[in-house]
Amino acid sequence: MKLNKIASVMAVMLLTSGVAIAKDQSLANFHADMDSCQSCHSKPIKVSDSETHENQQCRSCHGSYEELANEKLKFDPHASHLGDINCTSCHSGHSKPQLTCNNCHNFEIDMPFADTKEKKKWDAGWNQDKIQKAIDKGPVETLDVIVVGGGSAGFNAAISAKMHGAKVVLFEKAPYTGGNSMLAAGGINAVGTPQQKKKGIEDKVEWFAEDAMKGGRYKNDPKLVKILAEESADAVKWLESLGANMDDLKRSGGARVERTHRPSGGASVGPHIIDVLRKAAVDRNIDVRVNSRVEKIVLNDDKSVAGVVVHGRHSGYNMIAADSIVLATGGYGMNKEMISWYRPTFANMTSSNNVTATGDGIKLAKEIGASMTDIDWVQAHPTIGKDSRILISETVRGVGAIMVNTDGKRFINELTTRDRASDAILKQKDKYAWLVFDEQLVEKKKMVRGYEHLGMLSKANTIEELAKITDMNQLPQTVSAYNKYQKNGKDDAFGREDMPLNLTKAPFYAVKVAPGIHHTMGGVAIDTDSNVLNLQSWKIPGLFAAGEVTGGVHGFNRLGGNAIADTVVFGRRAGEHAAEHALKK
Known part of the structure; x- marks a missing residue:
């Protein structure tokens, strides 16, 4: 018999209060004490590898993730970017629960039944x-x-x-x-799409292929690159036919034009x-x-x-x-x-x-x-949040951020390829850099709010204040020079061709970045x-x-x-x- 809604509410109250839960009691015992093993399992008990029935039981009692989401929480696991995943991805009936978010993050969240004994992982080894x-x-x-x-x-x-x-x-x-x-944050490159045509962007299959070959130091298989370029527009069309929104268009490093398609509103593509x-x-x-x-x-x-x-x-x-x-x-x-x-x-x-x-x-x-x-x-991505595993999307630079060293000085064209950008950062005295941008970029890139939510951004009302907070004493001069380049449409310092935004609208932001393993x-x-x-x-x-x-x-x-x-x-x-x-x- 399923737990009814009243029992479900009572269970949640007990979980959050800590009352009447034994220190080493498991989630399974808790449910069995309230009703029986059939609170979660079928009768006779037969659990599929996907744990489909058990997850359906969770939702029938406690509601969907949308219903469980709580905007008042600083970090809400039920509103994760991982989407509508199995409840059992985090909650385990017979062993210690594990917050899936912490595979990448370090959230301090108390899991119910955290004192349950941890069992050996089912996939710990390969038994020949x-x-x-x-x-x-x-x-x-x-x-x-x-x-x-x-x-x-x-x-x-x-x-x-x-x-x-x-x-x-x-x-x-x-x-x-x-x-x-x-985890993909950027977008999908494609040539000859309606999105490009709408913006009046001239692009060619040959250009796409040439950019990919040049970026790969001409070690790519030309036959595979040709297919990638020729079928890229149809790939976007295919995704849209399945229900995807690929209406936003940006430029990524190594591309000669805007060809990175992504969801409108600045959401992460992945x-x-x-x-x-x-x-x-x-x-x-x-x-x-x-x-x-x-x-x-x-x-x-x-x-x-x-x-x-x-x-x-x-x-x-x-x-x-x-x-x-x-x-x-x-x-x-x-x-x-x-x-x-x-x-x-x-x-x-x-x-x-x-x-x-x-x-x-x-x-x-x-x-x-x-x-x-x-x-x-192996590719090192130049902009992974320093001391973290969080990727700062390349499109943040593509939309308008500048990259500076710890003194606040630009040292490379922000739209260069990832390998060159990574090498340049590692040659700086502190082996890390800052991405600097303003509120204009945040309005265009919804995902940046996520970086702020994770406490990764330094924020100030003026560039001078941001320079003081981050100890980048030359940042005001750098931003002033960049704004002039952007206004004139020519980057005299590093030859950046695409400068869609200036840095003039408060508040101003900076995030520490360093190279990290990204793609094999x-x-x-x-x-x-x-x-x-x-x-x-x-x-x-x-x-x-x-x-x-x-x-x-x-x-x-x-x-x-x-x-x-x-x-x-x-x-x-x-x-x-x-x-x-x-x-x-």
């Missing part, structure tokens, strides 16, 4: 004996296409495969989908796109299973794909058969061991990545003989069909990949706005070709 037993047992389920990873690339692949007639399941190891895509893709998957009845880690790709004797072994949080180890697999697991930016091995100079650097970016797809592919491309190239450019080698290649550069039949798990698209340095384009363009291609391969057999 159990993997082999699952293979020996044989498949428990047969599909056309398996998609591994629930970020933008994975969702786009799954939706594309389903629309081409395939039976698809998407597996995500985390308790919620989104991956690194959820949460918006993931929200749209999640709904699109539901609307198309695509089976998305979280808490499900793919731990092995199984091959037939002829080296074609036979399926995968999935380790589910509750279902254990099982082999799932499929004729096609799409790897969309992201990069390895949060795997310290891999960073230390492939890019030792970055070993102690902070990372803006989601905790899920541990290189699983690369390890799965290497194990079966897949070839790697540019695997040792290298990964699994693919061809133009997103088919994974083996060590002899032959196709591995039935294995496809898209997004940050792959190499070749970005060369040695990725331009801002090209990552989302990569996930949409090649995610769609991977899904389409995976479906074609599976259905022709």
Whole structure:
């Protein structure tokens, strides 16, 4: 029997007051004492890996996140940018709860039942004996296409495969989908869109490709870059057809014109796109299973794909058969061991990545003989909040912020590529910098309010006051000179071409930034069909990949706005070709 609304209110009152809750009592015992195990579970008890029934029970009693949101709280977990994720992402019935927000942040929030004993994590290791037993047992389920990873690339692949007639399941190891895509703050680069036409922006596919190649130091695969440029406008159109708003247009570093498309109103692009893709998957009845880690790709004797072994949080180890697999697991930016091995100079650097970016797809592919491309190239983003893991979007500079050193002096063109900007910051005496902007930018960039909310911004009513607060004694002279350059339309100091805003409207803001690991450019080698290649550069039949798990698209340095384009363009291609391969057999 479900808890009724009155019981639910009473439960919340008890939780918040601390009365009648034993020190080591678990959430499960608390609910069982009030009613029974069926407060949360079905009868007989059978928990799916996605914990679907349990999460439905949470909401039936306590309401949706929208209903639970509380504007009076300084930090409200129920209004997170992660969106409508499982309640069990934070609240655990039988073990210590964990605030998912603190995977990136350091919020001091008391979790109910925080004294519950912590149990060993279900995904703490990879058990090779159990993997082999699952293979020996044989498949428990047969599909056309398996998609591994629930970020933008994975969702786009799954939706594309389903629309081409395939039976698809998407597996995500985390308790919620989104991956690194959820954290994307900039936008999606595209050429030849109605948005560009409306603003009178001249752009060409050739320019897009040239900018990407130049940014990647000409180490990109030209064939992949050509596809990225040619299909970028259709990628925006595709997202809009699914319900996305891509009406705002900005310029990112390394681009010669405004081609970074993003939601109007200044919202972050990542949460918006993931929200749209999640709904699109539901609307198309695509089976998305979280808490499900793919731990092995199984091959037939002829080296074609036979399926995968999935380790589910509750279902254990099982082999799932499929004729096609799409790897969309992201990069390895949060795997310290891999960073230390492939890019030792970055070993102690902070990372803006989601905790899920541990290189699983690369390890799965290497194990079966897949070839790697540019695997040792890791991008440092120049503007991660100093002493944090919070990315300050490149579009903050694109919209009008200037970058200065600790003395308050500009030292580089703010719209240069990420690698050059990172190198320039690390050459400054304190190895960090400040981004400086005014209220005009805040009005255009809604996400900046989030930085203020997190306590990352220094704020003052005058530039002189801001200089004093931040100890940047030369900031007033720098701002005065920049405002003259902006008015005249020519940056005599560093040749910045696009200066959309001056710095004249109070209040004025500054945020400390320093380089941190942001994107791994290298990964699994693919061809133009997103088919994974083996060590002899032959196709591995039935294995496809898209997004940050792959190499070749970005060369040695990725331009801002090209990552989302990569996930949409090649995610769609991977899904389409995976479906074609599976259905022709």
